[in-house]
Amino acid sequence: MTALHRSQQQQVLVLGGGLMGLAVAHGLARHGGSVRLLRRARRDAAGFAAAGMAAPHAESLGGSLLALAQRSLRMIPAWVGAIEEDSGLPCGWLPCGTVVPFTSEAQRQAFPTAAAGRPLERADLEAEVPGISPAFTCGLLFPQDGQLDSRRQLMAALEQACRRRGVLFEEEVTVERLCWEEDGSGRKHLVGITRRTSDGKRLWLPCGQAVLCCGAWSHKLIPQVPVAPIKGQMFSVQAPRQALRRVLFGPGAYLVPRQDGLVVVGATSEQVGFTPGLTPMGQTRLERSLRELLPAATRWPPMERWYGFRPCTRDQQPVLGPGPLAGLVMATGHHRNGVLLAAVTAELTRAVLDSGAAGLPNIPWATPFLHAFRWNRFSPASAQDSVRQD
Ligand SMILES: Cc1cc2nc3c(=O)[nH]c(=O)nc-3n(C[C@H](O)[C@H](O)[C@H](O)COP(=O)(O)OP(=O)(O)OC[C@H]3O[C@@H](n4cnc5c(N)ncnc54)[C@H](O)[C@@H]3O)c2cc1C
Structure with missing residues (x-):
């Protein structure tokens, strides 16, 4: 079924309107689809909390996830171009590269994606990151990595x-x-969904096609897909423009410099369910890591502090493609890499929906990813039985 054919026949419901929901909805609508997006709360989306690194190499991804992420990274410039063309707004894409510093040569050699990086000796490291702590003796530069200003621009x-x-x-x-x-x-x-409005009304909406993009809350609708929240706290400081030009991906913290000099510092990784709020311990830990990484940065004035919930599966990899019900497509569980993976997720989801009744798109690049990130890899035996039903 082509996109045009599908749009004439039925509307696609996008369930959840965070980063994935918006990316999927935009991809479908741009190709002629009729789309309705439902979301509970705009501001609780992790997309508004993300640092926005598009850094598969600094993140030490491997296997199918690295391949998916590298594909997405290559897609980002054109994807951003389409969003900027349709919106008239910037997304804050900056192919600025990432520097990963090390305290020993052995550490550098053991880094999983070292082969994709350019080695930096101490003098090169100082040139790339002026003021970096003397504890770091060497590094790797991943010039292919970049960042999107998800919080202020992309969303x-x-x-x-x-x-x-x-x-x-x-x-x-x-x-x-x-x-x-x-x-x-x-x-x-x-065949449909039920939804509750803010004034308590419970309404039925018929639908034959939907995409599940509920982020850290996804398990409430599909309990057999183990997505849990991992809380991340962050803060930002205002640096002089160009004080930092690369993303600096240190051991206890990362620094993401925006074009206007704002530097985003992240992030904690906490298994505390949906407990809201910042904590003194989380913020202090980040401040200490910042001091140990780039001492000069402690003099830059503090700006904002915030937190969000990453959607994390048991194997920390996303769930993509056909779901437990015919007509339901999954786009969730992106954990720390949702910004990086949004472009390829939108593309993959559209391909699955376009394939219609056949269930899987006949696109060679997509097939291995749909297998690697299938929803039932966690407990195949439970298959269709625990989808919540009226
Ligand atoms: C602190 C932090 C730093 C991060 N840094 C990076 C980074 O540098 N690079 C990177 O690639 N990724 C990063 N991420 C990860 C990235 O932000 C997430 O992977 C991504 O935003 C997940 O998108 P999502 O749409 O699945 O979920 P969300 O963006 O959380 O959106 C889910 C939406 O669904 C809605 N919803 C939930 N349940 C329902 C329901 N039943 N009905 C209706 N609506 C519902 C919610 O209200 C929410 O709006 C970071 C995340 C955090 C928290």
Whole structure:
């Protein structure tokens, strides 16, 4: 089924309107699809908390996840171009490269993605990151890595691009249940959802196609897909412009310099469920890591502090492609790399929806990823049985 054919036949519901929901909705709408996006709360999306690094090499990704991430990284310039064209707003894409510093040569050699980086000796490290602590004797530069200003620019640009492409937004609605019917062969098909509005009304919405993009909250709708929240706290400081030109990916903290001199410092990684708020311990730990990495940065004035919840699966890899119900596509569990993976997730999701009843797109590049990131890799036996049903 082509995108045009699909759009004439049925609307796609995008469940959740954080980074993935917006990226998927935009990708579909830009190719002629009819899309309705439902989200509970705009500001609780991790997309508004992310540092925005697009840094698969500094993040030491491996296997299929590295391949997916490298593909997404290559797609980002064109993807950003499309969003900026549709929205008229910048996304803050900066192919600034990432520096990973080490305290010994042995550490550098053991770094999983070392082969993709350019070795830096102490003098090179100082040239790349003026003022870096003398504890760091060498490093790796990954010039291919970059960053997007997800918090201040990308999310707003995606929202505007979606609106201009005709995506319908339903705000402050919680999707409560996915509803299905079984066909003669025992296969379960999505037939609709129920949603609760902010004034407590419970409403039914029929649909044959939906994309699950509920981030850290996804398990509430699909309990057999183990997505849990990992809280991340951050803060920002205002540096002189160009004081830092590369992302600095240190052992206890990373620094992400925006073009206007704002430097985002992150991030804690806490298994505390959805406990809200900043903590003195989390913030102090980040400040100490900053001091140990780049002592001069402690003199830069503090700006903002915030936190968000990363959607993390048991193997810390995303869940993509056809879901437990026919008609339901998964786009969740992106954990620390959702900004990096948004471009390829939007593309992959559109390919799956375009493949229609066949279930899997006939695109050679997509097939290995759909296998690696399938929803039922965690507990194949439980298959369709625990989708919440009215
Ligand atoms: C501190 C921090 C730093 C990060 N840094 C980076 C980084 O440098 N690089 C990178 O690539 N990634 C980074 N990430 C990860 C990235 O932000 C996430 O992977 C990504 O935002 C996940 O997108 P999502 O759409 O799945 O979830 P979210 O952006 O969290 O959006 C989920 C949305 O779904 C809505 N929702 C949930 N349940 C329902 C429901 N039942 N009904 C309706 N709506 C619902 C929520 O209200 C929310 O708006 C970071 C994350 C954090 C928290």
